[in-house]
Amino acid sequence: MALCALAIAVIGVTNLSSLRSTAALPQQIYHHPYAVGLAVRDLRGDIKLMHAELSDLARTPSRLALRRFEKRMGEIDIRTAQLKVTISERFRGDRALVDRAFAAIVAWNEVRVSVVASIREGDRVAAYTLTKTEGYNQLKYLEEHLAALIAAANASSEELSARADSLLIMATYEISAAIVIAFVLLAVAAWLVLSAVVRPVGEISDAISSIAMGNLSTVIPHDERDDEIGEIARSSRVFLNHAIAIQESSIDMLTLLPKRHQMLDHIAIDRLDPERSANDGVLLHVDLDNFVEANDMWGRDVGDRLLIEAASSLRSLQGPGDFIAREGADSFLWYRCGPTSAVQAQRLAESIQTRILDQSETDSEDYPTSCSIGICFCDDSVEPEKMLVRAEDAYQDAKRSGPGSVSTYTSEMDARLFRRRETLRGLRFALNHDEILPFFQPQVDARTGELHGFEALARWHHPEHGILLPWQFLPVAESAGLLAAISDIMVSKSLKQLSEWRRAGFAVPRVSINLDAADLGRDDFADRLMIELERYDLGPQDICLELLETAMLEDGETPVSRSLERLCQLDFPIELDDFGTGHAAISSLQLITLNGIKIDRCFVTNVHQRPQQQKLIKAMLRLAHALQIRTVAEGIESVHERTVLLDMGCDVLQGFGIARPMPGDVATAWLRDFTPEIGRMDQLQQIA
Numbered sequence: 203m204a205l206c207a208l209a210i211a212v213i214g215v216t217n218l219s220s221l222r223s224t225a226a227l228p229q230q231i232y233h234h235p236y237a238v239g240l241a242v243r244d245l246r247g248d249i250k251l252m253h254a255e256l257s258d259l260a261r262t263p264s265r266l267a268l269r270r271f272e273k274r275m276g277e278i279d280i281r282t283a284q285l286k287v288t289i290s291e292r293f294r295g296d297r298a299l300v301d302r303a304f305a306a307i308v309a310w311n312e313v314r315v316s317v318v319a320s321i322r323e324g325d326r327v328a329a330y331t332l333t334k335t336e337g338y339n340q341l342k343y344l345e346e347h348l349a350a351l352i353a354a355a356n357a358s359s360e361e362l363s364a365r366a367d368s369l370l371i372m373a374t375y376e377i378s379a380a381i382v383i384a385f386v387l388l389a390v391a392a393w394l395v396l397s398a399v400v401r402p403v404g405e406i407s408d409a410i411s412s413i414a415m416g417n418l419s420t421v422i423p424h425d426e427r428d429d430e431i432g433e434i435a436r437s438s439r440v441f442l443n444h445a446i447a448i449q450e451s452s453i454d455m456l457t458l459l460p461k462r463h464q465m466l467d468h469i470a471i472d473r474l475d476p477e478r479s480a481n482d483g484v485l486l487h488v489d490l491d492n493f494v495e496a497n498d499m500w501g502r503d504v505g506d507r508l509l510i511e512a513a514s515s516l517r518s519l520q521g522p523g524d525f526i527a528r529e530g531a532d533s534f535l536w537y538r539c540g541p542t543s544a545v546q547a548q549r550l551a552e553s554i555q556t557r558i559l560d561q562s563e564t565d566s567e568d569y570p571t572s573c574s575i576g577i578c579f580c581d582d583s584v585e586p587e588k589m590l591v592r593a594e595d596a597y598q599d600a601k602r603s604g605p606g607s608v609s610t611y612t613s614e615m616d617a618r619l620f621r622r623r624e625t626l627r628g629l630r631f632a633l634n635h636d637e638i639l640p641f642f643q644p645q646v647d648a649r650t651g652e653l654h655g656f657e658a659l660a661r662w663h664h665p666e667h668g669i670l671l672p673w674q675f676l677p678v679a680e681s682a683g684l685l686a687a688i689s690d691i692m693v694s695k696s697l698k699q700l701s702e703w704r705r706a707g708f709a710v711p712r713v714s715i716n717l718d719a720a721d722l723g724r725d726d727f728a729d730r731l732m733i734e735l736e737r738y739d740l741g742p743q744d745i746c747l748e749l750l751e752t753a754m755l756e757d758g759e760t761p762v763s764r765s766l767e768r769l770c771q772l773d774f775p776i777e778l779d780d781f782g783t784g785h786a787a788i789s790s791l792q793l794i795t796l797n798g799i800k801i802d803r804c805f806v807t808n809v810h811q812r813p814q815q816q817k818l819i820k821a822m823l824r825l826a827h828a829l830q831i832r833t834v835a836e837g838i839e840s841v842h843e844r845t846v847l848l849d850m851g852c853d854v855l856q857g858f859g860i861a862r863p864m865p866g867d868v869a870t871a872w873l874r875d876f877t878p879e880i881g882r883m884d885q886l887q888q889i890a
């Protein structure tokens with residue numbers, strides 16, 4: 203289109219310059235009649251002069267006058283010839299006029315010749331008469347024709363001039379027309395440009411403005427075009443995608459709550475409020491209890507629904523000074539600005555708990571959801587990021603008190619949490635640097651004192667702190683999801699030790715391994731166990747799996763229940779650990795085929811002095827015997843305790859009274875010295 207306009211302009215200019223050259227033409231044409239006029243004028247002067255001389259000659263004829271006259275005539279002949287050439291060569295206007303002028307010249311010449319002839323014959327009177335009458339007549343006749351010739355020349359020059367003028371006018375019209383056409387074409391081009399370029403660009407620009415206003419469902423038009431407009435539209439799509447990415451990074455798309463970093467920004471902005479007093483505001487870390495388990499058990503869809511419901515419960519309580527965000531998987535953050543007392547914060551936490559529970563009971567009665575909450579009051583001396591950490595620390599503290607708990611951050615938590623984090627850092631290193639190892643504690647037959655087996659108990663050989671006990675690192679490992687990794691090491695090292703003992707000739711019947719729900723939650727757990735056993739040429743009967751009853755609390759088909767089933771199919775002996783301390787001890791007995799129960803140390807300690815404990819143990823033993831399963835008592839320290847348990851019919855004993863947990867090499871040495879007397883605590887019996 204632009205090219206078209208340009209072409210039109212070029213054509214206009216070209217026309218204009220060609221018209222200018224046409225306008226220059228008349229000036230050349232003017233020159234011709236001027237030349238003719240000049241020639242005629244000179245001839246006229248010559249003829250008048252000659253006529254005067256001819257008159258003188260006729261009045262006073264003499265030889266000298268005649269010669270002078272004849273000379274003048276010769277000049278007139280030459281000039282006449284020149285005039286003829288000029289007229290015929292340069293002036294081609296009116297041929298008839300030119301012919302008449304020539305004829306007039308010829309006629310006048312005849313008069314002249316007659317006068318000269320008369321003078322030569324001496325007839326002065328005839329010459330004089332001729333000069334006076336014919337000469338004057340012819341001269342007048344000649345004059346007329348010459349004047350007509352000049353007039354014609356001038357007229358033709360005027361005509362030419364007029365033609366040139368009309369050409370100029372026409373040129374002017376043409377130029378004007380060209381300009382008008384050019385303008386019309388330019389206007390058309392502009393309209394076309396407007397509809398083809400300006401409008402689409404405007405529409406794209408509107409779409410971008412809409413995106414900038416946060417409307418990310420905006421459709422960007424013209425992105426299918428393969429011209430520059432399409433290019434702009436596609437670039438705008440990149441902008442839109444970028445905006446969506448920013449929104450997605452700021453908003454949690456499941457719950458539509460702002461994300462964690464938005465909370466950090468919000469706290470930082472609140473601190474800038476000039477009306478806010480120092481340390482005003484409180485932050486709550488709200489975490490759904492048992493969400494991970496619910497997600498595993500019922501699937502992601504149910505998990506997502508629980509999260510959406512929890513978010514809507516939170517929103518329904520939100521006041522003007524509250525800001526809510528989703529922090530992570532199942533945790534939310536709640537910031538309340540302004541001064542908040544401990545009682546108010548506690549009340550807020552409780553109303554959040556109630557609302558989440560109530561709503562989950564209404565919306566999804568099958569999956570009631572409780573939550574635990576950590577409270578952290580604002581402290582302007584710490585970064586918002588740190589406040590989030592503190593609120594989570596408080597939550598971790600609440601979580602230890604069980605589901606549905608609330609805890610408030612205190613400065614002592616910092617030290618404790620620092621230690622926890624240090625432990626976790628060290629533990630990660632320990633797992634890769636062979637610092638986790640099993641200690642072995644023997645188990646003996648209660649009656650004979652023969653070796654029943656060893657329980658493998660995890661220890662961390664810390665490079666600085668020496669041997670660490672399970673309570674010093676297992677809870678951290680559990681919260682960090684490292685329990686399975688520890689179990690793998692324990693299984694592998696324990697089986698290796700067992701096969702070494704056997705190769706060394708020690709009759710060690712079995713090694714007991716402690717398992718957690720995290721181990722059983724792995725689909726391939728049973729098969730991995732089989733592979734490890736085969737590696738050391740051992741079978742399922744060479745080990746015993748000690749399970750905490752909490753690992754069996756779950757109902758229905760879960761990864762844990764599937765693992766248990768598979769372990770039973772493969773004939774792994776399973777014992778229920780810490781029997782009597784949990785809540786589902788008796789009901790869990792019916793879930794799988796157990797080989798035994800381990801009566802917890804808390805029932806065993808000083809049992810000989812506590813009749814109540816004795817009654818409980820008796821009940822547990824009766825139950826086990828009814829189910830025809832083995833009973834193991836742990837924590838036997840004294841001969842008295844052993845005696846009571848033996849009398850009650852306990853099958854296997856374990857405790858410091860027989861031996862403490864020992865590293866592999868110490869256990870090997872212990873085995874070397876071991877006799878059933880030691881197993882029966884005979885030596886101690888003598889001391890007692």
Ligand code: C2E
Pocket residue numbers: 643658659660671672673676689692716717718748779780803836837838839856857858859863
């Ligand atoms: P548990 O399975 O009940 O292990 C028995 C605990 O009682 C062991 O503590 C053992 O050292 C201690 N014990 C045994 N006899 C006596 C006694 O006569 N007196 C006293 N005071 N204590 C006695 P330990 O080794 O500290 O283990 C504590 C708990 O850590 C274990 O309790 C078990 O639940 C857990 N644990 C240990 N190793 C592992 C492991 O490899 N995996 C898992 N998942 N848990 C483990």
Ligand code: CA
Pocket residue numbers: 657716748779
């Ligand atoms: Ca155990």
Ligand code: CA
Pocket residue numbers: 779780802803836
């Ligand atoms: Ca125990």
